[in-house]
Structure formats: C-alpha cells, structure tokens
Amino acid sequence: MNNKVNILGVGVDSVTMQEALDKVELFFEERKPVIVATANAEMLMRATYDEELKNILNAAELVVPDGAGTVWAAHHLGYDMPERVAGYDLAQELMKRAPLKNRRIYFFGSAPGVADKAKLKAAELYPGIQIVGTRNGFFSEADEAQIIADIKAAQPDLLLVALGVPKQEKWLAKYKDELNVPVSIGVGGTFDVMAGVMKRAPRWMQRAKLEWLFRAMLQPKRAGRLIALPKFVLKVHSSKQKT
Ligand code: UDP
Numbered sequence: 515m516n517n518k519v520n521i522l523g524v525g526v527d528s529v530t531m532q533e534a535l536d537k538v539e540l541f542f543e544e545r546k547p548v549i550v551a552t553a554n555a556e557m558l559m560r561a562t563y564d565e566e567l568k569n570i571l572n573a574a575e576l577v578v579p580d581g582a583g584t585v586w587a588a589h590h591l592g593y594d595m596p597e598r599v600a601g602y603d604l605a606q607e608l609m610k611r612a613p614l615k616n617r618r619i620y621f622f623g624s625a626p627g628v629a630d631k632a633k634l635k636a637a638e639l640y641p642g643i644q645i646v647g648t649r650n651g652f653f654s655e656a657d658e659a660q661i662i663a664d665i666k667a668a669q670p671d672l673l674l675v676a677l678g679v680p681k682q683e684k685w686l687a688k689y690k691d692e693l694n695v696p697v698s699i700g701v702g703g704t705f706d707v708m709a710g711v712m713k714r715a716p717r718w719m720q721r722a723k724l725e726w727l728f729r730a731m732l733q734p735k736r737a738g739r740l741i742a743l744p745k746f747v748l749k750v751h752s753s754k755q756k757t
Pocket of ligand 1: 623624625650651652676677678679680681701702703705706
C-alpha cells in the first residue's frame, strides 16, 4: 500500500493522510507498542548529524511526511509522495475518531497548564473524547519513574508527546516497551496550538508552503533554526547528484 522513500538516509513513508490513518488503525488493533514519527525538513536535517535520531526514525513503524520540505525532497529525488501529512492534522484526525472507537488518549508535554488547556479544547472539539491523563513536559530524570507509572496506570491507547525534536523521539524510543502503549507519536507544538498559546499558519500560507515563514515571524527566537531549510535543500540536491 505504501513504500519508503529515502531522504538523506531516513525512510519516510509515501502515504496520504487516509493511508496513515489506516496504518495507525492496524497498530491499535495489533496492540504492540509502536512509534509514529512526523518528519519535517528540520527533523530530517537533524538526523544527518544525529545518528541516534536517525536510527530511531528508521526503526519507527510509520514516518509521515510532515511539511512541504519533505514532500519537495521526495519529488526532487524522483519519488512519489502524494501529499503532506502534518503531525498536527494527524493528531486531530486520531482524536476525532477516538470517541467512536472508545480510545483513551494521554497528553504528555509542553509547558505547565498547556496540556490541560489542550484537553479542554479536545473535549470541546471532539465530544466524548477520553483524555485519560496530562503531564507537562518539564521534568528532571528523577521524575521519570513517576511519569512512566502515571502513563501506565492511565492505560492509554494513544500517547501524544510534545517535548520538541529530538527529545520526544528519544524519550519515546527509550521507554516505548516499558510504557507498552499501542501507539505513541511525537507531536511537537500540537498542544500549544490547541491551547491557543501558539497559532498555526492560516490555510493560504500552508497551501503556499509558507508555514515555516509564519512560525519564524511569530517566534523570532526560532528564526535561527530556519537556516536548516536551505541547508536541507542543498543536501537533498547534492544527494541526488551522487546517485
Ligand atoms: N517542550 C517540553 N519540554 C522540553 C522542551 C520543550 O515540554 O523540555 C515542549 C514545548 O513547551 C513545546 C513543545 O515541546 O510545547 C515543542 O517545542 P518546540 O516548538 O521547540 O519543538 P519542535 O518545533 O522542535 O517540535
């Protein structure tokens, strides 16, 4: 149904949103713990010098093409990549379907109070949703045992983790088996957006592939991170020349 596209050494699944949802549905049924990653250009760029992240992504059961940069790279390398599957949208689609399937969700990450606000928003948007626990993402190593115990006790089917890249991926890879949650996803700024702490780019900017510019304008502190984008373009281009 889908195949992996190698972008700078990371296998990204060439899937539509619907195919990604079907895959996650299977993971829920199989009930063995899996990690779903959402690969944008910044993450793929980071994986070129962060071997641990690269290995985690290549071991993840599903890596969706999050962002215009990832879709561009696949096309530039001559592969099929039907559409962008943004992590934020994937999380919303899964939340929308959760009440029907009686699925339990846990929100872990973001600043104190944000996951609770996101939980209220989820209840408003998706009536009947069961958010069975929340925990902010600022903690020390000494707190981790309690965090893990709390997540396990809540018995979620879906764990959304917002600790930023690559912390969320590394944390999940380390504790996935112990947590034994069927599906875990690193969701970056998703709770911030749901809580209204952060805005998502308007649709026209998303369509114009300018979501990165919108983020840089809202969070000038992050603007430095934008240098990863032209670097990504150049790296993908030179990786094409080599093949
Ligand atoms: N975050 C967190 N713990 C940390 C670092 C970050 O909970 O130690 C949260 C932060 O509050 C934000 C989310 O992680 O809600 C994503 O952060 P950022 O936007 O920096 O990440 P990225 O864009 O890399 O996913």
